[in-house]
Amino acid sequence: xxxxxxxxxxxxxxxxxxxxxxxxxxxxxxxxxxxxxxxxxxxxxxxxxxxxxxxxxxxxxxxxxxxxxxxxxxxxxxxxxxxxxxxxxxxxxxxxxxxxxxxxxxxxxxxxxxxxxxxxxxxxxxxxxxxxxxxxxxxxxxxxxxxxxxxxxxxxxxxxxxxxxxxxxxxxxxxxxxxxxxxxxxxxxxxxxxxxxxxxxxxxxxxxxxxxxxxxxxxxxxxxxxxxxxxxxxxxxxxxxxxxxxxxxxxxxxxxxxxxxxxxxxxxxxxxxxxxxxxxxxxxxxxxxxxxxxxxxxxxxxxxxxxxxxxxxxxxxxxxxxxxxxxxxxxxxxxxxxx
Amino acid sequence: xxxxxxxxxxxxxxxxxxxxxxxxxxxxxxxxxxxxxxxxxxxxxxxxxxxxxxxxxxxxxxxxxxxxxxxxxxxxxxxxxxxxxxxxxxxxxxxxxxxxxxxxxxxxxxxxxxxxxxxxxxxxxxxxxxxxxxxxxxxxxxxxxxxxxxxxxxxxxxxxxxxxxxxxxxxxxxxxxxxxxxxxxxxxxxxxxxxxxxxxxxxxxxxxxxxxxxxxxxxxxxxxxxxxxxxxxxxxxxxxxxxxxxxxxxxxxxxxxxxxxxxxxxxxxxxxxxxxxxxxxxxxxxxxxxxxxxxx
Numbered sequence: 001x002x003x004x005x006x007x008x009x010x011x012x013x014x015x016x017x018x019x020x021x022x023x024x025x026x027x028x029x030x031x032x033x034x035x036x037x038x039x040x041x042x043x044x045x046x047x048x049x050x051x052x053x054x055x056x057x058x059x060x061x062x063x064x065x066x067x068x069x070x071x072x073x074x075x076x077x078x079x080x081x082x083x084x085x086x087x088x089x090x091x092x093x094x095x096x097x098x099x100x101x102x103x104x105x106x107x108x109x110x111x112x113x114x115x116x117x118x119x120x121x122x123x124x125x126x127x128x129x130x131x132x133x134x135x136x137x138x139x140x141x142x143x144x145x146x147x148x149x150x151x152x153x154x155x156x157x158x159x160x161x162x163x164x165x166x167x168x169x170x171x172x173x174x175x176x177x178x179x180x181x182x183x184x185x186x187x188x189x190x191x192x193x194x195x196x197x198x199x200x201x202x203x204x205x206x207x208x209x210x211x212x213x214x215x216x217x218x219x220x221x222x223x224x225x226x227x228x229x230x231x232x233x234x235x236x237x238x239x240x241x242x243x244x245x246x247x248x249x250x251x252x253x254x255x256x257x258x259x260x261x262x263x264x265x266x267x268x269x270x271x272x273x274x275x276x277x278x279x280x281x282x283x284x285x286x287x288x289x290x291x292x293x294x295x296x297x298x299x300x301x302x303x304x305x306x307x308x309x310x311x312x313x314x315x316x317x318x319x320x321x322x323x324x325x326x327x328x329x330x331x332x333x334x335x336x337x338x339x
Numbered sequence: 340x341x342x343x344x345x346x347x348x349x350x351x352x353x354x355x356x357x358x359x360x361x362x363x364x365x366x367x368x369x370x371x372x373x374x375x376x377x378x379x380x381x382x383x384x385x386x387x388x389x390x391x392x393x394x395x396x397x398x399x400x401x402x403x404x405x406x407x408x409x410x411x412x413x414x415x416x417x418x419x420x421x422x423x424x425x426x427x428x429x430x431x432x433x434x435x436x437x438x439x440x441x442x443x444x445x446x447x448x449x450x451x452x453x454x455x456x457x458x459x460x461x462x463x464x465x466x467x468x469x470x471x472x473x474x475x476x477x478x479x480x481x482x483x484x485x486x487x488x489x490x491x492x493x494x495x496x497x498x499x500x501x502x503x504x505x506x507x508x509x510x511x512x513x514x515x516x517x518x519x520x521x522x523x524x525x526x527x528x529x530x531x532x533x534x535x536x537x538x539x540x541x542x543x544x545x546x547x548x549x550x551x552x553x554x555x556x557x558x559x560x561x562x563x564x565x566x567x568x569x570x571x572x573x574x575x576x577x578x579x580x581x582x583x584x585x586x587x588x589x590x591x592x593x594x595x596x597x598x599x600x601x602x603x604x605x606x607x608x609x610x611x612x613x614x615x616x617x618x619x620x621x622x623x624x625x626x627x628x629x630x631x632x633x634x635x
Contacts, residue, residue: 015505078473078483103505106469107485114441114474119595122468132599144599150354150465157600201482202513205499209507221633245634278633299633301624302611312611317624321616333621337629 004164006039006141009066009094011085012057013104014047015076015209019056021217022100022172027060029127029175030098036129037141039095042066044088046081048074051188058186059179065186070193075207076104080199082111088191089116093164096143098127101169113167119160120167121145123269125174125292134161143168148269148288155288173217173273173293214248214264220277221247224267224294227254228283228304230324235260237327238282244331250274252284268293282323286311303327341397342455342493342515344388345448347475348381348401348416350409351465377412379523380460382419386526387490387519388458389420395493398422400451404432404443407546413574417539418531425451426544429579434591437466441474442588447577448479456498457518461486469520476518484511485520543567545576 008030013020027043034041043057043065054065068084089097089112097112099105101123113120126146132139142159143166149156160166216222223242229235235255242249251261253268267274269289279297284290286302286309294300295314302315303323312318319326352373388399401416402425403409413424427447435443448457457479462469469485476483484500491499491510499512503522543551545560548567552558567573579589587593614620628634 020505078485082477103486103503107473107483110437110468110470110473111477111483113470114438114477117438117595120437120470121596122466122470134597134599145596149467149601150352153354153603155602156598157602158596159599160595161597163595202484202511202517205510205512207504207507207509209504211506278628299628299631301614315611317614317627318611319614319616319620319624326616326621329618330621330625333618334625334634337622337625338635 005093005095006034006037007042007092007094008034008037008039008096009042009044009089009098010057010062011097011099011105011108012043012045012053013076013100013102014045014050014053015104017047017049017053019053020100020102020104020172021177022102022105022170024056024060024179025172025175025177026098026100026170027057027062028178029170030096031061033096033127033129033143037095040064042094044085045069046073046084048072054188055186058183061180061184063184063186065188066191067188068191068193072195072199073193075204076108077199077202077204078107078111079201080196082108082115083196083199084191084193086112086115089118089165095164095166097165097167099167099169101171105169109167109169116165117163118165118167119158119163120169121147121158121160122169123147124168124170125269127168127170132159132161134159137161142166148292153288171269171273216248216250216265216267216272216274219248219274221245221280222250222267222274222276222278222294222297223247223280223282224250224252224284225255225260225282225323226252226284226290227258228285228323229255229260230283232258232260234324237324241280241327241331244334247276247278247280252287252290281311281315282327284311285309286314341395342391343398343400343453344391344456344458345451345454346381346385346388346399346401346416346421347444347457347459347471348385348403348412349378349460349463350375350403350405350412351378351463352376354464375408375411377415378460378463380462380521382460382528383523383526384458384460384519384521385416385419385421386528387521388456389529390526391456391490391493392420397455400425402427402444402447402451404428404435404440404447407544410544410547410574413544414539414542415531417542418535419529420532420535423575424542425575425577426546427577427582428544428546429589431579431586432590434594435589436594436596437468437470437474438595439589439591439593441471441478442593443582443584444471444475445478446582446584448475450577450582455515457481457516459518459520461520461522472518472520479516479518481516481518482513483518483520484513487519487521488525490519539572542572542574544574548573
């Protein structure tokens with residue numbers, strides 16, 4: 001398989017012409033994967049009037065942008081997008097194709113993988129290149145697709161040794177965004193869009209999208225509450241503390257499920273991944289899904305009644321106690337110091 | 340004649356309630372010890388199909404691919420209101436990833452005759468991949484609408500559906516047939532009717548009927564099958580050969596993804612500094628954070 005293509009492709013997701021953050025995060029990661037493979041990093045940009053978006057990918061190291069630009073492709077629709085991407089993958093057989101694990105990426109990637117009979121792993125939290133021995137055979141430079149599995153109780157490394165194209169989706173915020181000091185001199189390759197009758201099988205009647213007002217990813221301090229807060233009224237303390245110290249409010253999945261907080265503020269594998277300077281986890285036990293979304297915070301304070309709670313395993317400061325009593329105390333002490 | 344909806348359902352291990360007893364010594368999960376449950380989003384998918392039937396008539400068929408004991412979820416589908424249930428089961432399906440699973444499901448659907456909707460949950464809790472729906476749709480050559488929240492309108496040849504997207508929602512109109520995956524908020528699954536439980540608790544798959552005939556020379560499987568069929572208690576059971584499938588595309592052989600390594604989630608040894616849960620403890624902590632310019 002010496003002549004195999006070694007390129008890494010990133011599907012650049014855009015909504016109303018605006019790129020999704022995860023696409024640039026994937027370019028940043030893809031650049032390293034491509035270096036390991038001694039291949040090229042390429043961006044696939046599908047949309048309408050997306051030339052400047054294509055040029056932006058050069059800031060993250062893409063050496064070529066494959067651009068399919070047509071008014072019919074302005075908004076994501078499963079059938080035309082998957083068809084044009086499938087055709088490109090079949091023609092060039094890139095070694096790796098990465099998508100954001102967004103609603104769009106999780107709709108598009110399986111369809112392309114199904115048609116091209118590629119391997120696909122969902123919601124990866126890490127990607128590596130490594131030579132692997134599998135069933136007594138050596139496979140050079142495989143993509144290790146690492147993800148929590150089985151409700152987060154195990155971490156699985158998935159490989160697709162026998163296929164040419166390895167595909168994966170990755171959650172937003174998991175890979176670091178790393179723009180280059182100066183953009184590379186990339187090449188834009190325009191690919192004509194040839195309309196197909198089946199492309200119009202689904203029409204968009206209406207679309208409503210609000211820019212996310214909550215910016216957890218950019219927050220330098222996050223105060224986060226879990227099921228251990230006990231009630232929605234207790235959860236108000238989280239808001240009070242956050243307001244006092246200039247932080248954003250977040251919660252665990254259990255807190256969202258209990259109705260303490262809205263899902264757009266959920267931190268964790270199925271929520272947002274954050275890396276603040278300070279993360280205060282209040283009444284959060286620290287299931288792997290939650291830790292996956294915050295373990296890289298610079299400083300972590302954990303407050304929990306259970307001294308064996310897993311959250312203490314990644315905390316820098318641990319307070320064993322009821323968060324509903326500790327937080328008011330914290331607020332008082334802090335206010336005194338500000339005087 | 341109203342629309343025919345096919346609902347893809349899955350029996351899953353209850354991964355949300357894993358206790359220490361089901362963890363093996365090496366830290367992996369002992370699947371056999373986990374209770375098997377009806378994947379919730381699939382139940383929501385069935386509810387949507389039943390709502391269509393309530394309104395427009397037609398028929399609802401539930402199908403699952405799984406081991407023989409997956410017949411439990413099919414009986415639950417019958418309790419809820421499904422007209423027919425189909426078990427697709429074969430040792431050769433073992434180890435299937437989403438690609439191999441969608442191949443088997445799509446071939447089974449093709450054999451079920453004309454259909455207007457294929458419903459499925461967005462994802463199953465044991466893998467959380469959300470891939471089987473779209474991949475089945477691709478193999479059927481029909482459109483898909485994932486993350487669906489509401490069916491707004493159904494016409495003779497089309498349907499309007501509201502789906503969740505990142506940061507909002509959109510309303511799509513699709514030609515039929517279409518495959519629809521649903522999120523948990525789309526509907527609240529109806530409870531089982533006592534009358535239907537009484538009627539269908541004895542519904543059996545071919546595998547279960549064969550068990551009955553074992554050691555009983557008076558029972559003949561073909562006769563038994565006919566008897567159950569006439570009482571509408573036969574759960575259609577299909578194997579790889581029944582579906583004339585390509586073995587190379589089934590089970591572990593047809594699955595490009597392989598598990599290279601599994602690690603139990605090991606916690607860091609917890610080198611955290613313990614802060615006393617009182618005013619003096621918090622004072623020390625806040626001083627440290629202010630010194631580091633994190634607070635203040």
